[in-house]
Amino acid sequence: xxxxxxxxxxxLLLLVLVVQVSRPVCVDVxxxxxxxxxxxxxxxxxxxxxxxxxxxxxxxDWYYISPDEEPIPIxxxxxxxxxxxxxxxxxxxxxxxxxxxxLSISILNVTMNDTGTYxxxxxxxxxxxxxxxxxxxxxxxxxxxxxxxxxxxxxxxSEIMMYVLLVxxxxxxxxxxxxxxxxxxxxxxxxxxxxxxxxxxxxGNKDNLGVPVTE
Numbered sequence: 001x002x003x004x005x006x007x008x009x010x011x012l013l014l015l016v017l018v019v020q021v022s023r024p025v026c027v028d029v030x031x032x033x034x035x036x037x038x039x040x041x042x043x044x045x046x047x048x049x050x051x052x053x054x055x056x057x058x059x060x061d062w063y064y065i066s067p068d069e070e071p072i073p074i075x076x077x078x079x080x081x082x083x084x085x086x087x088x089x090x091x092x093x094x095x096x097x098x099x100x101x102x103l104s105i106s107i108l109n110v111t112m113n114d115t116g117t118y119x120x121x122x123x124x125x126x127x128x129x130x131x132x133x134x135x136x137x138x139x140x141x142x143x144x145x146x147x148x149x150x151x152x153x154x155x156x157x158s159e160i161m162m163y164v165l166l167v168x169x170x171x172x173x174x175x176x177x178x179x180x181x182x183x184x185x186x187x188x189x190x191x192x193x194x195x196x197x198x199x200x201x202x203x204g205n206k207d208n209l210g211v212p213v214t215e
Contacts, residue, residue, distance in 0.1 A: 031044035035110045036149045041106065043104055046102050056127075058077070058122065062120055064118055071119065092106070092107060103120060119138055
C-alpha cells in the first residue's frame with residue numbers, strides 16, 4: 001500500500017514539474033547592461049501582472065536620460081508601438097510580448113553614443129467591477145557600450161548548472177518511478193504465485209492447512 005502511494009506521489013510531482021516547465025511564466029528579470037558596438041541590444045522591461053489584471057489598459061514610455069538629467073522620449077506604446085523623433089529613430093524595434101507583460105525594445109546597430117541611462121515607464125489602468133485603479137512602474141537601465149565583448153563566465157556557468165540540475169531532478173524522478181513500478185510488479189507476481197500454489201493444493205489438503213498437529 002505504501003509503495004502504491006509513493007508511486008502516485010512521484011507521478012504527481014513529475015506531472016507538476018512538466019507543467020511548470022511547459023507553461024509560460026512571467027519572471028521579473030533584469031536587463032543586460034553591456035552592449036557591443038555594431039550589434040543589436042535588447043533593453044529588457046518586464047512588468048508582471050496577475051491573471052485578473054491581464055486585461056488592463058497599458059501605456060509604455062521609453063526615455064533616454066541625457067547627461068544633464070533631462071528625459072528624452074524615444075519610444076511609445078499606447079495600443080501600438082511607435083518610434084519617436086530623435087537620434088534613435090530607425091534603430092528601435094518593439095520587442096514586447098502579446099500579453100504586454102514584457103515591454104522591451106531593441107536598439108539596432110549600437111553606437112558608442114548609446115551609452116547612458118534609459119527609463120521604461122509603465123502605466124496600467126485596471127478596471128474592476130466597482131472601482132478602477134492605476135499603477136505606474138519605472139525601470140532604470142544603465143547601458144554601457146564597449147567596442148568588444150567582455151567575457152562573462154559567471155552567467156554561462158550559472159545557466160549550465162541550472163540545466164544540469166533540471167536534468168538530474170527529472171532523471172531522479174524517472175528512476176524512482178521505475179523502481180517503484182518494478183517493486184509493485186514483483187509484489188503482484190509473488191501474490192499471484194501464492195494464489196496459484198494454493199489453488200494447486202488438493203481440496204482435502206486445503207482443509208488441513210490451518211489444523212495444528214497434536215500428539
